[in-house]
Amino acid sequence: MGGEPRFVFGPVPSRRLGQSLGVDPLPAKTCNWNCVYCQLGRTTRMKLGQERAEYFPKEEILQEVREVLAKHQPGEIDWVTFVGSGEPTLYSELGWLIRQVKACSELPVAVITNGSLLYLPEVRAELMAADAVLPSLDAGEAELYRRINRALPELSFKRLLDGMTAFRESFPGALWVEVMLVRGLNDGEEALNRLADALRTVRPDQVHINLPTRPPAESWVKPPDPDGVERAVRILGKTAQVVRPAAGKFDLGNGQDLEQAVLHILTRHPMKESQLRDALSDYGAEDVLEKLLESGRVQVVERYGERFWTVSKGRYGKPVNGH
Numbered sequence: 001m002g003g004e005p006r007f008v009f010g011p012v013p014s015r016r017l018g019q020s021l022g023v024d025p026l027p028a029k030t031c032n033w034n035c036v037y038c039q040l041g042r043t044t045r046m047k048l049g050q051e052r053a054e055y056f057p058k059e060e061i062l063q064e065v066r067e068v069l070a071k072h073q074p075g076e077i078d079w080v081t082f083v084g085s086g087e088p089t090l091y092s093e094l095g096w097l098i099r100q101v102k103a104c105s106e107l108p109v110a111v112i113t114n115g116s117l118l119y120l121p122e123v124r125a126e127l128m129a130a131d132a133v134l135p136s137l138d139a140g141e142a143e144l145y146r147r148i149n150r151a152l153p154e155l156s157f158k159r160l161l162d163g164m165t166a167f168r169e170s171f172p173g174a175l176w177v178e179v180m181l182v183r184g185l186n187d188g189e190e191a192l193n194r195l196a197d198a199l200r201t202v203r204p205d206q207v208h209i210n211l212p213t214r215p216p217a218e219s220w221v222k223p224p225d226p227d228g229v230e231r232a233v234r235i236l237g238k239t240a241q242v243v244r245p246a247a248g249k250f251d252l253g254n255g256q257d258l259e260q261a262v263l264h265i266l267t268r269h270p271m272k273e274s275q276l277r278d279a280l281s282d283y284g285a286e287d288v289l290e291k292l293l294e295s296g297r298v299q300v301v302e303r304y305g306e307r308f309w310t311v312s313k314g315r316y317g318k319p320v321n322g323h
């Protein structure tokens with residue numbers, strides 16, 4: 001492998017997976033949903049999400065994973081996680097990649113997915129080799145699902161729920177369902193009761209309640225107030241827990257090309273300005289941010305009174321009425 005990695009990023013501190021080495025097999029942003037809370041901004045090319053494809057040669061991705069793993073000491077990475085610039089099951093060789101990573105490393109493998117393609121038997125079969133699969137379920141009925149996740153029309157709520165339930169029946173690993181709680185959308189009594197019903201059908205091992213903490217695609221998306229969080233924990237059942245933001249440092253590599261290292265992470269993972277400055281201060285290189293901004297390759301998106309850094313190609317809704 002020459003130069004900086006293209007498909008592998010981190011390890012980054014993850015709220016659920018410790019130090020997680022991310023593997024992103026997709027071009028930015030390839031998704032079949034357009035969630036109002038998406039940290040990557042709006043999905044501008046939904047068409048791309050209609051079919052699975054080998055967007056990049058699988059051997060190149062695997063080679064890069066191998067080389068990055070070889071550069072880290074035991075204990076520096078907790079999980080290898082397929083996640084990134086969209087929906088990873090749209091990569092048609094995902095199953096092959098998971099099996100190959102498992103064959104060359106002792107580390108557990110996770111897949112963070114929206115779960116939309118679990119209705120396809122071949123996708124369920126491919127994910128079988130993973131140790132943990134983390135699909136999303138933000139609503140317990142079709143109308144709210146449509147408003148939050150804004151999926152392609154053929155991806156109905158019924159398909160999502162049936163696919164997840166069928167996967168649960170055969171998957172021997174950990175199924176952790178992710179719920180993103182958005183104020184005024186799915187944090188009320190009725191919405192949570194419907195969601196709890198849906199979760200009882202799926203029977204995940206754990207339910208992770210996430211709160212929007214990175215810049216959402218739509219500026220009106222807000223985290224629930226403490227009552228909403230408490231209601232969700234009470235209604236979603238014994239296996240539900242709130243996932244708080246991770247502590248920990250971002251790995252910016254050997255410091256040789258910090259601009260590139262920052263860009264590489266921001267492409268998949270917008271960061272708070274304070275967190276980014278903290279990571280760069282280890283290298284005495286806070287000026288990297290100003291250089292990147294001047295070059296036009298990054299942008300600052302303000303949400304919840306915080307400044308978040310992300311790449312300039314992300315499309316975020318403009319704040320409305322100063323919010």
Ligand code: SF4
Binds near residue numbers: 033038040043085087
């Ligand atoms: S949050 Fe995930 S599923 Fe939703 S639009 Fe973004 S990448 Fe797609």
